Amino acid sequence: MSPLLEVRDLTTRFYTLDGVVCAVNGISYTLEEGETLGIVGESGCGKSVSVLSLMRLIPEPPGRIVAGEALYRGRDLLRLSEEEMQQIRGREIAMVFQDPMTSLNPVFTVGDQLTEPMRLHLGMSRKEARERAAELLEMVGIPRAAERLDDYPHQFSGGMRQRAMIAMALSCSPSILIADEPTTALDVTIQAQIVDLVKALRDRLGMAVIWITHDLGVIAGIAERVIVMYAGFIVEEGPVGEIYGNPRHPYTLALLASLPRVDRTSNQRLAVIPGLPPDLLGLPPGCPFTPRCSYARPECREKNPDLQPVHSGHRVACWVDVTTGRLR
Amino acid sequence: MATTEVTWEVFEEQAERPPLTPAQVAWRRFRRHKMALAGAGILIAIFLYIFIGSLVFSEADANYNDLSVRLSPPSWEHPFGTDTTGRDILARTIYGGQISIIVGVLAVVVSLIVGTLIGAIAGYYGGVVDSILMRFTEAVFNIPQLFLLIILAKMFGGKIPTFQFLGRSFSGSVIVIIGVIGLTSWMYLARIVRANFLALREQEFVTAARCAGARNTTIIFEHILPNSIAPIVVAATLDVASAILSEAYVSFLGLGVQPPTATWGNMLDQAYHHLETEPWMWFFPGMLILLTVLGINFLGDGLRDALDPRALAETG
Amino acid sequence: MGRYIVRRLLQAIPLLLIISVILFILANEMGDPLASFGGRRRIRAEDRARLARQLGLDRPILVQYVVWLVGNDWMGVDTDGDGVADARGARRGILRGDFGTSFTERRPVLEIIRERVGNTLLLMLTSEIVILIFSLAIGIYSALRQYSTLDYAATAFSFIGYSMPVFWLALILMYIFAVNFKRWGLPYFPTVGMYDLAVGPTVSQILWHLALPVATISIISIAGYSRYVRAQMLEVINQDYIRTAWAKGLPRRTVILKHALKNAALPLVTILGMDLPLLLSGAVVTESIFAWPGMGRLFWDAAQDTDIPVLMGILVIISTLVVLFQIITDITYTFLDPRIRYD
Numbered sequence: 008m009s010p011l012l013e014v015r016d017l018t019t020r021f022y023t024l025d026g027v028v029c030a031v032n033g034i035s036y037t038l039e040e041g042e043t044l045g046i047v048g049e050s051g052c053g054k055s056v057s058v059l060s061l062m063r064l065i066p067e068p069p070g071r072i073v074a075g076e077a078l079y080r081g082r083d084l085l086r087l088s089e090e091e092m093q094q095i096r097g098r099e100i101a102m103v104f105q106d107p108m109t110s111l112n113p114v115f116t117v118g119d120q121l122t123e124p125m126r127l128h129l130g131m132s133r134k135e136a137r138e139r140a141a142e143l144l145e146m147v148g149i150p151r152a153a154e155r156l157d158d159y160p161h162q163f164s165g166g167m168r169q170r171a172m173i174a175m176a177l178s179c180s181p182s183i184l185i186a187d188e189p190t191t192a193l194d195v196t197i198q199a200q201i202v203d204l205v206k207a208l209r210d211r212l213g214m215a216v217i218w219i220t221h222d223l224g225v226i227a228g229i230a231e232r233v234i235v236m237y238a239g240f241i242v243e244e245g246p247v248g249e250i251y252g253n254p255r256h257p258y259t260l261a262l263l264a265s266l267p268r269v270d271r272t273s274n275q276r277l278a279v280i281p282g283l284p285p286d287l288l289g290l291p292p293g294c295p296f297t298p299r300c301s302y303a304r305p306e307c308r309e310k311n312p313d314l315q316p317v318h319s320g321h322r323v324a325c326w327v328d329v330t331t332g333r334l335r
Numbered sequence: 336m337a338t339t340e341v342t343w344e345v346f347e348e349q350a351e352r353p354p355l356t357p358a359q360v361a362w363r364r365f366r367r368h369k370m371a372l373a374g375a376g377i378l379i380a381i382f383l384y385i386f387i388g389s390l391v392f393s394e395a396d397a398n399y400n401d402l403s404v405r406l407s408p409p410s411w412e413h414p415f416g417t418d419t420t421g422r423d424i425l426a427r428t429i430y431g432g433q434i435s436i437i438v439g440v441l442a443v444v445v446s447l448i449v450g451t452l453i454g455a456i457a458g459y460y461g462g463v464v465d466s467i468l469m470r471f472t473e474a475v476f477n478i479p480q481l482f483l484l485i486i487l488a489k490m491f492g493g494k495i496p497t498f499q500f501l502g503r504s505f506s507g508s509v510i511v512i513i514g515v516i517g518l519t520s521w522m523y524l525a526r527i528v529r530a531n532f533l534a535l536r537e538q539e540f541v542t543a544a545r546c547a548g549a550r551n552t553t554i555i556f557e558h559i560l561p562n563s564i565a566p567i568v569v570a571a572t573l574d575v576a577s578a579i580l581s582e583a584y585v586s587f588l589g590l591g592v593q594p595p596t597a598t599w600g601n602m603l604d605q606a607y608h609h610l611e612t613e614p615w616m617w618f619f620p621g622m623l624i625l626l627t628v629l630g631i632n633f634l635g636d637g638l639r640d641a642l643d644p645r646a647l648a649e650t651g
Numbered sequence: 652m653g654r655y656i657v658r659r660l661l662q663a664i665p666l667l668l669i670i671s672v673i674l675f676i677l678a679n680e681m682g683d684p685l686a687s688f689g690g691r692r693r694i695r696a697e698d699r700a701r702l703a704r705q706l707g708l709d710r711p712i713l714v715q716y717v718v719w720l721v722g723n724d725w726m727g728v729d730t731d732g733d734g735v736a737d738a739r740g741a742r743r744g745i746l747r748g749d750f751g752t753s754f755t756e757r758r759p760v761l762e763i764i765r766e767r768v769g770n771t772l773l774l775m776l777t778s779e780i781v782i783l784i785f786s787l788a789i790g791i792y793s794a795l796r797q798y799s800t801l802d803y804a805a806t807a808f809s810f811i812g813y814s815m816p817v818f819w820l821a822l823i824l825m826y827i828f829a830v831n832f833k834r835w836g837l838p839y840f841p842t843v844g845m846y847d848l849a850v851g852p853t854v855s856q857i858l859w860h861l862a863l864p865v866a867t868i869s870i871i872s873i874a875g876y877s878r879y880v881r882a883q884m885l886e887v888i889n890q891d892y893i894r895t896a897w898a899k900g901l902p903r904r905t906v907i908l909k910h911a912l913k914n915a916a917l918p919l920v921t922i923l924g925m926d927l928p929l930l931l932s933g934a935v936v937t938e939s940i941f942a943w944p945g946m947g948r949l950f951w952d953a954a955q956d957t958d959i960p961v962l963m964g965i966l967v968i969i970s971t972l973v974v975l976f977q978i979i980t981d982i983t984y985t986f987l988d989p990r991i992r993y994d
Contacts, residue, residue: 024367064897066889068798089903097900104898109891113990114913124899159989175899370810474669477973481932482966483677485954490681576814583816584936588951606822607940611830621819628814 009081010037011215012061012183017075017085019053019060022068026288030056032239033075038183043209043216045230045247047223047262049280053239054219055105058185060085062102063092079183098128101176105188107168111160117144118156121175128179143174147204166197170204177208184209185217190225202229224266227251232320235259238295241314245321255323255330257302294326302327306334364641371637377630381432381623388429394503397426398595409615416615419605424615428623431597434505436627438513438598439579443571445517446578450524451567457525458532459551469529476522481584487515488590506596516581524570531563565642572635576628583624599624652985659978670970671745675716675963682957684708684754701732706754719751719963720744745967751960755953760964764946768968770845771934771945777861778868778930779923785873787916790880794888794915795907805877812874817933821867821940828863843942864941868933872926879922883915890914917988924980928973 015035021028031053038044046054059065061077061084077084084095104110112120121143122136131139137156144152147170160168169189176184186205190198206229209216220226226233226247233250235243235258243256254260261280281299291297293308300307306326314322315335328335365371401421409416415424457468475483488511495507535541544554579599585591586600594601599620606617685699685708703709707718707728718726723740730738743749750760789809793802812820825842832839840863841847846856887893888911896910931947938947946965953961 024364062898064894093900093902095900096898102895102898104891104895106891110895112892112896112910112914114917114988115910120895123896123901123905127902128900161990172895175895470666470669474666474673477666477670477928477970477977478674478966479928479932479935479969479973481935482950482969485935485951486674486677486681486962489954489957490677580816584818587816587818587936588939603816603819606818610822610825614826617819617822621816621822624819625811625815628816629810632810632814 009078011040011042011080012038013078014057014061015076015078017057017060017077018073019056019065019070020073021070028288029290030070030239031060032290034236034239034241036234036241036244038215038217040182041209041213041215042232043218043230045226045233046217046219046236047221047226047233048236049221052236054221054236055187056239057236058102058187058217058219062096062100062185063087063089064096064102094128097124097176097181098179099181100183100185101179101181102185102187103169103172103176103189106192107165107172107189108192110172111163111168113160116157116159117163117171118158120160121156121171121178124175125178139178140174143178144171146177146208147171147174148200149174165193166200169193169197169201173201173204173208177212177214180212181214183215183217185219187219188221189218191220191222198225205229223251223262235262238290240295240311240324242296242325243321243323244314245318245323249318249321253318253321255317255321255328256325257300257327257329258296260329261299294324302329302332304334361641365637368637368640370633371641374630374633374635374637377626378634381436381627381630385429385432385436388426389433392423392426392429394430396423397430397597398422406609406613406616408613415619416613418602418616419609424602424619427597427602428599428620431599431602431620432623432627434509434592434596435579435582435599435624438509438516438582438592439575441513442516442520442578442581443574445514446521446524446574447567447571449517450521451528453521454525454528455532458529459536459554461533465529468525472522472525475519480519480581483519484515484581484585485588485590487518488512488585491515492590493593506593508591508593509596512582512585512592515585516578520574520578520581524567524574527566527570528563531566535563569635569639569642572631572638576631576635579624579628579631655985656978656982659981663974663978667967667971667974670974671720671963671967672716674966674970675719676712678959678962678966679712679715681954684957684959704729704732704734718742718744721746722749745963750964750967753953753961754958755956755961756958760960763949763961764964764968767944767946767949770943771938771947773857774861774864774868774938774943774945775930775934778865778872781865781869782872782876783923785869786876786880787919789873789877791884791907791912791915793877793881794884797885802881805881809874809878812870813878815871817867817871817936818940820870821863821937824863824866825940845944864937864943867937867941868930871933872930876919876922880915880919883918884911887911887915913987917984920984920987921980924976924983927976931969931973 014037016033017031017035018033019031021030034053034057036044046057048054056065056070060072063072063084065072072085075085079095079099084092087095111117118137118140121140122131122133125131125136125139126133129136140156141153144155149155149167149170155163160171163171173189184205189205190201193201202225205216205218216229218226218229230247233245233247234241235250235256237258243250243254243259250259251263254263258280265279291308292310293306294300294303294311297303297307302325304327312324312326314324316322326334399422401417403421405417405419405421407413407417407421413423413425415428417423418427453468453472457465457472491511491514492508495510497504497506498510499505541554549557582591582598583600583603586598587603587606589604591600591604592598602620603617606621609616684706685702700709707715707723710718718740722742722744724743726740727736728738728740729736742751745751748761750764752758753760753763756763789805793805796802828840829842830839841860842863845860846852850856893906893911896906901910934945935947935951937943938945939951942948946969950962950965952958953965
């Protein structure tokens with residue numbers, strides 16, 4: 008059976024005043040019905056752009072999807088017309104964004120924004136949509152939901168806004184929910200609540216989830232499979248247990264080492280990855296992680312490695328076998 | 336499609352070095368801003384016109400009356416035609432341009448001094464001083480500028496005699512107009528400077544300077560002002576354009592720089608009476624004003640984009 | 652809300668007083684009001700002194716200001732100009748609606764202004780409507796079709812329009828649409844006044860005469876505002892909530908005309924309110940050129956004659972309008988933007 012979503016060779020660039028930014032460089036992955044996929048990486052490594060490309064929400068210009076395909080139930084999203092795409096967005100694939108403070112339109116009421124997709128996609132009347140909206144707000148845990156429909160976003164707290172965003176995304180029962188760093192802008196306690204909420208709703212509604220984050224800790228609790236991105240490339244991919252238990256890419260190792268852990272003794276310092284991710288103005292000939300990599304060898308500068316399987320479902324793109332420190 | 340391969344040197348620079356300094360980013364953006372470059376190009380052309388032109392024609396040429404050729408249309412001898420007293424319009428636009436631009440720039444210097452002083456004092460001291468100064472600023476801001484210009488130009492008109500400078504004689508009205516325009520256009524600058532001071536004075540580096548025993552004036556001029564320079568530069572650039580326009584308005588109404596000193600504005604003084612039959616008399620000076628102001632506006636727009644702090648975070 | 656409006660109105664009072672003091676001092680310093688008093692005749696020195704005493708111009712400036720403000724019916728004045736106060740004054744001051752008497756026309760200032768104010772309002776309101784329609788249309792279109800030929804054309808137009816001296820634009824328009832249209836035998840636009848004296852002030856005559864002055868004022872403002880709307884629209888289009896709107900699958904029309912436009916048009920309300928002084932400045936020049944019998948033209952004539960009561964009358968009315976308009980703008984804004992509530 009073909010997967011729910013299959014992305015092949017997706018490549019997205021931005022043609023800016025400062026030069027060409029190679030944000031996403033030929034990434035491929037699949038997503039099964041009901042599966043939760045985590046995408047991890049530092050900010051600016053192409054995570055968001057890769058999913059925005061799927062939704063065709065890249066601002067053009069300056070952005071452009073220059074190659075690849077994204078088969079959703081056999082239809083290539085990258086080649087649909089804008090009108091066909093509007094039928095997909097919100098109806099089949101819905102999104103929750105990073106910053107709940109700016110993701111809701113400040114000059115319309117929450118109720119108005121919440122009912123919009125249902126009236127559009129499901130043909131509900133204003134009244135039906137309002138009733139449903141109240142139920143949805145209730146479902147995501149907003150008390151006195153019916154009264155709050157007439158509030159404006161600024162009258163909601165950050166956590167409540169994100170709950171409202173989730174309610175909006177789920178309003179048409181999509182088969183894929185894309186959550187683009189939905190907890191990054193929130194307090195730690197609220198973060199955990201939102202993760203639990205999405206998990207519960209996923210189990211109840213049976214949708215697939217793509218969860219993007221820079222925080223490996225968050226993803227451990229929710230994802231089944233994890234993709235690690237660096238500089239617009241997928242550098243490692245595998246089941247969540249493999250990624251945590253048997254990481255094979257130096258970048259994944261570094262990310263894991265920078266996580267705070269409860270079992271660490273207090274005088275151990277958190278590891279920091281030296282340097283900054285490149286600003287992606289053009290690509291080097293070799294592996295882009297080389298300048299920051301403690302395993303780097305001369306070969307790494309010559310050619311960028313392809314993803315190679317190391318276990319079933321676990322692939323890594325690195326010339327070096329990090330378990331031995333030698334070339335593969 | 337543009338090639339995106341880069342060398343390792345460039346790439347490693349990107350990866351290892353901290354990002355470019357704001358000044359470097361600004362310069363990079365400015366260079367790639369087509370309109371800013373076009374604006375700079377127009378302005379260079381205008382400067383060449385008025386400076387090289389003044390080597391070809393003397394100021395005496397510009398003020399030479401020849402009634403036998405008065406009001407003649409453009410010809411080989413007088414490419415832009417002649418005016419009511421037979422003066423060559425081409426030569427007059429050259430010398431008029433010098434005065435117009437000097438007036439524009441110096442008027443902005445005056446408004447910069449007044450605006451920065453008032454804004455800095457209000458923003459730095461706050462409290463009663465701030466309220467009084469800002470009330471005054473708001474009051475002047477609410478009077479349409481041209482009304483103030485007319486009143487002040489009439490008030491000071493004819494009070495300063497003709498003077499000699501660098502071997503040339505200038506009508507005292509040049510000084511009057513510079514002062515008058517400067518004194519009617521400082522309010523916006525004062526507000527920017529004040530807002531920046533209010534925001535900056537609470538910041539740590541100012542507290543640090545104060546703890547180190549720096550005096551108020553030192554703090555204002557050495558610590559705070561340099562940090563609010565970008566919006567001031569942009570506003571001042573654009574203000575030169577409005578100052579040149581203001582000079583033209585006042586002169587058009589007959590209250591500006593007095594003849595024989597030519598400016599682009601006062602060459603248009605009598606334009607209305609020559610609307611139908613001698614269009615060359617008003618077309619060329621107006622066109623030069625338009626080009627100069629356009630060039631400055633382009634440049635200011637480019638500077639604004641280049642210095643916009645939000646632009647620094649744009650890529651990534 | 653009510654308290655906010657009252658507070659703003661109360662704050663406007665000291666502001667207007669400061670403005671009037673500044674203007675009064677400046678206006679009285681700007682020239683010799685007696686130079687053109689009573690026509691163009693020359694006045695003898697004794698007569699001058701007598702006139703100055705009769706008009707109270709010999710008093711200290713602050714006394715003159717107080718008289719102008721609250722009248723002089725509580726103090727003695729020198730009606731025959733012999734240097735001795737001999738009667739109660741008759742002026743009631745601007746606070747009680749007495750704007751004084753014109754030096755040149757010897758008529759109440761308010762009467763003169765009342766004849767003109769409607770004409771200026773007609774010119775300004777027509778221009779405002781034209782400006783609003785065109786700048787919104789051009790601005791939105793350029794933002795949506797960024798970097799298209801029409802966007803470049805609109806950008807070029809706006810920069811040129813914005814950089815053009817008002818009066819020069821007026822001259823060009825006159826030269827093309829009046830002078831040359833007449834030469835070419837086309838129906839040409841009039842350049843002077845509000846109507847043809849032979850026909851009288853009919854609606855069609857006034858509209859016909861409005862065309863060029865309104866075009867002059869509007870073109871320059873449209874140039875600026877369409878750029879502003881474009882920039883606002885571009886900024887709003889890149890906001891997260893617009894991305895949310897797209898992500899919901901909303902059609903383009905709804906995203907732009909509902910979600911983006913309301914956010915982009917809000918600041919324009921403020922700008923329109925704040926730029927009123929600028930627009931009025933443009934009106935002085937435009938009215939002078941097209942001999943439009945409005946307040947701008949009146950101001951210019953009064954400035955040339957140093958007719959202080961008329962000048963002050965106009966300036967006070969205009970400053971009050973400007974200040975009031977800003978308050979109205981702020982209040983309108985609070986109705987449009989739910990985030991702002993002044994309590």
